[in-house]
Amino acid sequence: MPRVVFVMVDGLRPDAISPQRTPNIQRLIDGGASTLAAQSVMPSITLPCHMSIFHSVPPSRHGITTNLYTPPARPIPGLIEAAEDGDKTCAFIYNWEELRDLNRPGMLSYSWFVRASYNIYTGDQQVTDHALPIIRDALYDFTFVYLGTVDSAGHFFGWMSDEYLDQAARVDAYVGQLIDALPSDAVMLLQADHGGHERTHGTDLPEDMTIPWMMYGAGVKAGYTITRPVSLLDTAPTIAHLLGIKRPKEWEGTPVAEGLVG
Ligand SMILES: [Zn+2]
Numbered sequence: 001m002p003r004v005v006f007v008m009v010d011g012l013r014p015d016a017i018s019p020q021r022t023p024n025i026q027r028l029i030d031g032g033a034s035t036l037a038a039q040s041v042m043p044s045i046t047l048p049c050h051m052s053i054f055h056s057v058p059p060s061r062h063g064i065t066t067n068l069y070t071p072p073a074r075p076i077p078g079l080i081e082a083a084e085d086g087d088k089t090c091a092f093i094y095n096w097e098e099l100r101d102l103n104r105p106g107m108l109s110y111s112w113f114v115r116a117s118y119n120i121y122t123g124d125q126q127v128t129d130h131a132l133p134i135i136r137d138a139l140y141d142f143t144f145v146y147l148g149t150v151d152s153a154g155h156f157f158g159w160m161s162d163e164y165l166d167q168a169a170r171v172d173a174y175v176g177q178l179i180d181a182l183p184s185d186a187v188m189l190l191q192a193d194h195g196g197h198e199r200t201h202g203t204d205l206p207e208d209m210t211i212p213w214m215m216y217g218a219g220v221k222a223g224y225t226i227t228r229p230v231s232l233l234d235t236a237p238t239i240a241h242l243l244g245i246k247r248p249k250e251w252e253g254t255p256v257a258e259g260l261v262g
Pocket of ligand 1: 011194
């Protein structure tokens, strides 16, 4: 089974992607399977979205509706718990600390955090620098790389402002380094959690809800545009499918098998 590297570019709108501005994300599109019309969940806010990504249920079921984590009355098993059950090792490398609550203690093999998502100049570089040897040496079955600064640029300057687009270009260079470090037998998923409009997000406007979603690497179709509807709920099932682990019955999404060979 391939190893999986999951890259999150927080707050990246699909219309910020172009061959000129984001040539490395374009490499994933040209060499992999992608859609620029995947859907976030309501409310389109970072922690609720990530809970849905890692637990394959909407916020109405996991109960997290703000960036403040509260323990659920009836917990739903997440991707990392499913990986643990399947004897897969998992790593988190991130720069926004609220994401620590995505996992229960004892689940991760490796975790590295720096509080830097608000530093648009070096915040994602620190994460990338730390992730590169871990990816290159294939140390874990699943590696989550969270890049938070594109969202910060949206909040500081406005979504699709010149500064926001410059930040997308800056982060694209880090994505290029991550792609270059990817072993030939591994798969990379890259997506956003939500988009944004003006200087905020969280609504059901298409600008907030529409996100890029792509996969690339071993066993993934090349240059393929995914035609089925894709949502945040489909990410964990797709990663579980790639890792060859069992999906908890509570999950609502399905693997995006359309983008895979065979
Ligand atoms: Zn976010």
